Amino acid sequence: MKAVLMDDYGGPEVLYLGEAPDPVAGPGEIVVDIHAASVNAADWKVREGFRRDDVKLTFPHILGRDFSGVVREVGSGVTDFAPGDDVFAVIDRGREGGYAEAFAIQAELAAGKPSTLSHAEAAALALTGLTALVALEDAAALQAGETVLIHGGAGGVGSFAVQYAKHVGARVLATASAHNHDYLRSLGAEDVIDYTRQDFTEAVSECDVVFDTIGGEVHARSFAVLKPGGRLIHIAAAPAGFTAPRDDVTVIRPHVGRDRAHLERILELVAEGAVRPPEIRRMPLAEAAAAQELSKTGHVRGKIVFEVR
Ligand SMILES: NC(=O)c1ccc[n+]([C@@H]2O[C@H](COP(=O)([O-])OP(=O)(O)OC[C@H]3O[C@@H](n4cnc5c(N)ncnc54)[C@H](OP(=O)(O)O)[C@@H]3O)[C@@H](O)[C@H]2O)c1
Numbered sequence: 637m638k639a640v641l642m643d644d645y646g647g648p649e650v651l652y653l654g655e656a657p658d659p660v661a662g663p664g665e666i667v668v669d670i671h672a673a674s675v676n677a678a679d680w681k682v683r684e685g686f687r688r689d690d691v692k693l694t695f696p697h698i699l700g701r702d703f704s705g706v707v708r709e710v711g712s713g714v715t716d717f718a719p720g721d722d723v724f725a726v727i728d729r730g731r732e733g734g735y736a737e738a739f740a741i742q743a744e745l746a747a748g749k750p751s752t753l754s755h756a757e758a759a760a761l762a763l764t765g766l767t768a769l770v771a772l773e774d775a776a777a778l779q780a781g782e783t784v785l786i787h788g789g790a791g792g793v794g795s796f797a798v799q800y801a802k803h804v805g806a807r808v809l810a811t812a813s814a815h816n817h818d819y820l821r822s823l824g825a826e827d828v829i830d831y832t833r834q835d836f837t838e839a840v841s842e843c844d845v846v847f848d849t850i851g852g853e854v855h856a857r858s859f860a861v862l863k864p865g866g867r868l869i870h871i872a873a874a875p876a877g878f879t880a881p882r883d884d885v886t887v888i889r890p891h892v893g894r895d896r897a898h899l900e901r902i903l904e905l906v907a908e909g910a911v912r913p914p915e916i917r918r919m920p921l922a923e924a925a926a927a928q929e930l931s932k933t934g935h936v937r938g939k940i941v942f943e944v945r
Pocket of ligand 1: 764788794936938
């Protein structure tokens, strides 16, 4: 099969389109012919060797954490899928391989893809939606009437989070640069703060929840806008050596596990009309290096998705 391979850590030039062995379905696995695969912010970081001491890659390595496609083969013990079924999935932690024409994944991590979503839309919603749900539904337990500030509202995770929070009945505030404000309002944000022109701590106060997808100094300054008893949920790192300046708020960096239940929750929200896919920029696998350079700018609106076939 064709796949985007890398033989070493490095810049975008280490990525090349080549041949990799076709996967076979082990017990409990399905082989999926990938139609669309996501580009995630983690991908260029893994490529550059970020956290290489914690997560050792075996080369040649294939990046990519979520995808949508069609089941080609089922392994022994798989009863919930058959060849020809449309599925989407987030690959288990510690494994990658979505930048390819096929992948063998545990069937229990995949969910059936409805015909109302294209493969690109399903891929765009998979890890982003799962992460937003783990953060706002599971960790924050966001409630109607609460005020939530979402940092990075125009990103992949943020696009889902803004819609979910609006659906729950929260008052949704979000940060983004000006060219994304109409997009964020269309997703349900009530107030949008242009973080390039205004210090969000001067525009916002008394939040019940801050969802931080940016990290660094944004994390540090977020404490100032929380009410006592508030929750700071973050999926990007705090500054090195940072200590929380308040003990009357709860800080959670949730473990984002992978499972079918969260994917089915995404589908439920889509079916209800509560959430729609993010804006998608479609690219071919052959442009993986360019896609990662775009992702690395940190200013992609919505999601980049590879159209594989
Ligand atoms: N823990 C996990 O399992 C997990 C899972 C998924 C993602 N993540 C992490 O979560 C982070 C977000 O992921 P993502 O996929 O949503 O990222 P993304 O799509 O790459 O986010 C890009 C967006 O961030 C916005 N942005 C950049 N700097 C900003 C700032 N200072 N303030 C407000 N908005 C800003 C940009 O909007 P503008 O152009 O308007 O600036 C852009 O729309 C990444 O660090 C990723 O690695 C973690």
